Amino acid sequence: MDSRLEAVRDTVLARNPGELEFHQAVTEVFESLGPVHDRHPEFLEGAVLERLCEPERQIIFRVPWTDDSGRVHVNRGFRVEFNSALGPYKGGLRFHPSVYLGIVKFLGFEQIFKNALTGMPIGGGKGGSDFDPRGRSDAEIMRFCQSFMTELYRHIGEYTDVPAGDIGVGGREIGYLFGQYKRITNRYESGVLTGKGMSWGGSLVRPEATGFGTVIFAEEMLKTRGQSFDGQRVVVSGSGNVAIYAIAKAQALGATVVACSDSAGYIVDEAGIDVPLLRQIKEVERARLTEYAARRGSSVSYVAGGSVWDVNGTVALPCATQNELDGDAAAKLVSNGLVAIAEGANMPSTREAVSVFQEAGVLFGPGKAANAGGVATSALEMQQNASRDSWSFEHTEARLTEIMVGIHDRCAATAEEYGAPGNYVLGANIGGFVKVADAMLAQGLI
Numbered sequence: 001m002d003s004r005l006e007a008v009r010d011t012v013l014a015r016n017p018g019e020l021e022f023h024q025a026v027t028e029v030f031e032s033l034g035p036v037h038d039r040h041p042e043f044l045e046g047a048v049l050e051r052l053c054e055p056e057r058q059i060i061f062r063v064p065w066t067d068d069s070g071r072v073h074v075n076r077g078f079r080v081e082f083n084s085a086l087g088p089y090k091g092g093l094r095f096h097p098s099v100y101l102g103i104v105k106f107l108g109f110e111q112i113f114k115n116a117l118t119g120m121p122i123g124g125g126k127g128g129s130d131f132d133p134r135g136r137s138d139a140e141i142m143r144f145c146q147s148f149m150t151e152l153y154r155h156i157g158e159y160t161d162v163p164a165g166d167i168g169v170g171g172r173e174i175g176y177l178f179g180q181y182k183r184i185t186n187r188y189e190s191g192v193l194t195g196k197g198m199s200w201g202g203s204l205v206r207p208e209a210t211g212f213g214t215v216i217f218a219e220e221m222l223k224t225r226g227q228s229f230d231g232q233r234v235v236v237s238g239s240g241n242v243a244i245y246a247i248a249k250a251q252a253l254g255a256t257v258v259a260c261s262d263s264a265g266y267i268v269d270e271a272g273i274d275v276p277l278l279r280q281i282k283e284v285e286r287a288r289l290t291e292y293a294a295r296r297g298s299s300v301s302y303v304a305g306g307s308v309w310d311v312n313g314t315v316a317l318p319c320a321t322q323n324e325l326d327g328d329a330a331a332k333l334v335s336n337g338l339v340a341i342a343e344g345a346n347m348p349s350t351r352e353a354v355s356v357f358q359e360a361g362v363l364f365g366p367g368k369a370a371n372a373g374g375v376a377t378s379a380l381e382m383q384q385n386a387s388r389d390s391w392s393f394e395h396t397e398a399r400l401t402e403i404m405v406g407i408h409d410r411c412a413a414t415a416e417e418y419g420a421p422g423n424y425v426l427g428a429n430i431g432g433f434v435k436v437a438d439a440m441l442a443q444g445l446i
């Protein structure tokens, strides 16, 4: 790392002790930015990096709620409003027991650059709670969401901060959160949340957008080597929102997706994952992958525990969570013939894994570029809300495709411009950073 940047990075790490995922995300971005600072000394003079790493505002709050038996629980809620240089803070809410400030900050930090890359007018933020939704009834989820919003509502708004979903937060949760926001404020402010239901301000294609977008990005990478998804053997991790629609899109483009996972294990289905069955089990019944294996019959194997990355494939799409793919897993994938990997999840590959892929010449699409289709379609939802309009599936999907191809091309062109052709990590980090840094300088010392 460039020594000027290393000094700033060391200060950031010392000021944010114990936040390991945030340290990792900051280090990874800083490693790309040396050449930018050679060309743009004004970024150093304006202390852009120091300001960028300090969130504009961090909110931590108590979320008390009662379960169905009347027992009281107290969780912690977070919203980190990281950077508003390009637009209102924008980013999801994650409900998962692992959530703490370091995770919310890594996600919020990544979101700044991701949102810049989309070309849409959105700043970066993230939030969530250490609440564990697993096994909770609808009524418990509703009471939790209502309590969460009873504090959050005063910090958000269509021109201020626009949350959406992430792990553990989907259409059901956004519905309860929106209802409580509307009730408290007495405003039908559609643009305050995205990921809404189709009959009340949601956008077609938003549920599919992250997974579809990740595959569109990967297809563009493959094209640079004269290849495509057609005929590829694909391994996916996760089986939630992002994974399901990544699987659907990859198969629509002619690939066979042979495996996917949840936090308990993975399935191998050599005939290709049955997407309608997977959706029924995960989206409707909220059941586990063991159920998929049980219903699909003897052609499918379920492996409890273990790593889905033991399954060989030519394309890998990690769509579960951070640091789910380490250096050893990367080496195994490479030795099994991997050609390309695109990150549907945020920071699923460890830094060692990224090095393994890059050194092996595997096409590597980092999350902040490859999974930007979700937030980009959230911005399209905001656009529809602002004009009180709703677009067709075809039109919205065409916009998503155009945005993903644009992100791919900008990353590729930026990597080339900085003398590292094919390095999408460098392209995404520099491309996102320069846009935000220019806006921050223009807006003065704030």
Ligand code: NDP
Residues within 6 Å of the ligand: 165, 166, 167, 168, 169, 210, 238, 239, 240, 241, 242, 243, 261, 262, 263, 264, 319, 320, 321, 322, 324, 344, 345, 346, 371, 372, 374, 375
């Ligand atoms: P979901 O809650 O719908 O699904 C999450 C999936 O990942 C589940 O299969 C879950 O398994 C698995 N998973 C979660 N945590 C772990 C863990 N610690 N270890 C192993 N598996 C785990 O979330 P999404 O699909 O929305 O999000 C997946 C990833 O994509 C996240 O990294 C998220 O930040 C990112 N992302 C999401 C976007 C969106 O629009 N939703 C946009 C861009 C990125 P289990 O059910 O067993 O917990």
Ligand code: 2IT
Residues within 6 Å of the ligand: 090, 091, 092, 093, 111, 114, 162, 163, 164, 165, 166, 194, 346, 371, 372, 374, 375, 376, 378
């Ligand atoms: O990580 C992400 O980009 C998301 N969870 C989606 C954020 C959004 O505002 O749609």
